[in-house]
Amino acid sequence: MTELRVGIIGCGLIGRSHATGLRSAPGARIVAVHDLDVDRATRLAEEFSPLGPEAVMAGPDEVMAAVDAVYVCTWTSAHPALVADAASAGLAVFCEKPLAKTFDQAREMTAAVAMAGVVNQVGLVLRHSPAFRLLRAMIRRPEVGPIMNVVFRDDQYLPTQGMYGSTWRGDVDKAGGGALLEHSIHDLDLLEWLIGPIADVSARMGAVHGLPGIDDQATVTLTAQSGAQAALVSVWHDVLTRPSQRRVEVFAGKGYFSLEGDWHGPVGYDIAETELGPPNADRLEGHGLVDRCRELGLSGFQPDADFVSSALDRRPASPDFRLALEAHRLADAAYRSAASGGVTIATPPLRSP
Ligand SMILES: NC(=O)c1ccc[n+]([C@@H]2O[C@H](COP(=O)([O-])OP(=O)(O)OC[C@H]3O[C@@H](n4cnc5c(N)ncnc54)[C@H](O)[C@@H]3O)[C@@H](O)[C@H]2O)c1
Known part of the structure; x- marks a missing residue:
């Protein structure tokens, strides 16, 4: 197969973002789209599909009958049924995070695609x-040297407003949770990716906005099997000049590292003199950061292109559902901990890293 016929279900913010990514993904062709809001689907089809409005389908079944791969970009509560249908139809599937409202649903979805x-x-x-x-x-x-501690701060305005403009993020039946599940599942995944398997978690949460079931602040303490510790603070406020903002600081015995800016930095480091080399410090962002990545052999910065090439070659993609399930295990433990007043909950990894 040299061309991948792609369908997109859910044509909101992230559906459009993936449509943009698919434009530069070799071999991808968007041939079917669907949204409960037909105008959204039509606008996306007109802008991104070679078929134009003909790509708009009446429902998910029609999308799945027309494609080799499907993007599930609806609000979270609709993910499980759509993924189950895609798996039954034998389609490659890209599902937005979080996979589902609950860990158990995420586990069923992971089993279904496997x-x-x-x-x-x-x-x-x-x-x-x-x-x-x-x-x-x-x-x-x-x-x-060994990583000692990570301070991970993530804040953004409550995403029922501004560019998100999505009322569903204030509805626990659709979102499953607030800042920690809906947004900071990224951060839980990144923390385990950065410092290795997480052995235990404790958490406290708050809901200042008074939206039932929607946490708008969370403080999560994580301990890695290596002994490294991390503190994650996630906040949804009302400062509309602050969309998603991450700041990460990593402390190791002989090095200090910082990241501000999710994609293009800056990333700074200050490494002490050791027997392995002289002191080494720099601060990189934008093109300079990407150039340094290339010098270090780091590549593959386009998730949609990676998914398309994996689907065309029928080889495993990454990050896959099994990795996402690991992040769901941490989120689930954090919510259980917060509900119990912050007790520490063991989080043995579901699979070896
Ligand atoms: N990876 C990321 O960084 C990232 C960023 C934003 C959103 N997301 C995730 O993407 C998903 C969608 O978020 P969004 O910001 O695009 O929301 P959105 O509100 O902008 O768009 C969601 C769209 O899904 C449609 N929809 C809902 N249920 C449907 C169904 N059963 N069939 C067809 N269409 C349906 C809605 O009508 C809406 O147009 C969420 O799970 C969210 O957490 C991920």
């Missing part, structure tokens, strides 16, 4: 970010 043997990928797209890839490569350098 049983069907379909290529699967999840929208934990920050694993493709040059900034996070550079940070991860730098903190693993041997001269740096």
Whole structure:
């Protein structure tokens, strides 16, 4: 197969973002789209499909009958049924994060795609970010020594407003949770990717906005099997000049690292003199950061292109549902901990890393 016929179900913010990514993904052709809001689907088809409005389908079944691969980009509560149908139809499936409202649903979805043997990928797209890839490569350098601690702050305005404009994020029946599940599942995934398997978690949460079931602040403490510790603070406020903002600081015995800016940095580092080399400090962003990534052999910054090439070659994609399920295990433990007043909950990994 040299061409992948792609369908998109859910044509909102992230559906459009993937349509943009698919434009530059060799071999991808968007041939079918569907949204409960027909105008959204039509606008997306007119802009991104060679078929124009003919690509708009009456329902998910019609999409799945017309494609080799499907993007599930609806609000979270609709993910499980659509993924089950895609797996039954033998389609490659890209599902947005979080996979589902609950860990149990996410586990069923992971089992379904594994049983069907379909290529699967999840929208934990920050694993493709040059900034996070550079940070991860730098903190693993041997001269740096063991990682001691990570301070991970993530804040954005409550995404029922501004560019998100999505009322469903304030509805627990559709979103499953607030800042931690809906947004910071990215951060839980990144933390385990950065510091290795997480052994236990404790958490406190708050809901200042008074939306039932929607946490708008979370403080999660994580301990890695290595002994490294991490503190994640996730906040949804009402400062509309602050969309998604991450700031990460990593402390190792012989190095300090920082990241501001999810994709293009800046990423800074300050490595002490060791027997392995002289002191080494820099601060990189934008093109300079991408150039440094290339020098270090880091590539693959386009999640949609990766998914398309994996689906065309019928080889495993990444990050896949099994990796996302690991992040769901941490989110689930954090919510259980917060509900019990912050008790520490063991989080043995579901699979070896
Ligand atoms: N990976 C990321 O960084 C990232 C960023 C934003 C959103 N997301 C995730 O993507 C998903 C969608 O978020 P969004 O910001 O695009 O929301 P959105 O509100 O902009 O768009 C969601 C669309 O899905 C449609 N929809 C809902 N249920 C449907 C169904 N059963 N069939 C067809 N269409 C349906 C809605 O009409 C809406 O147009 C969520 O799970 C969210 O968490 C991921």
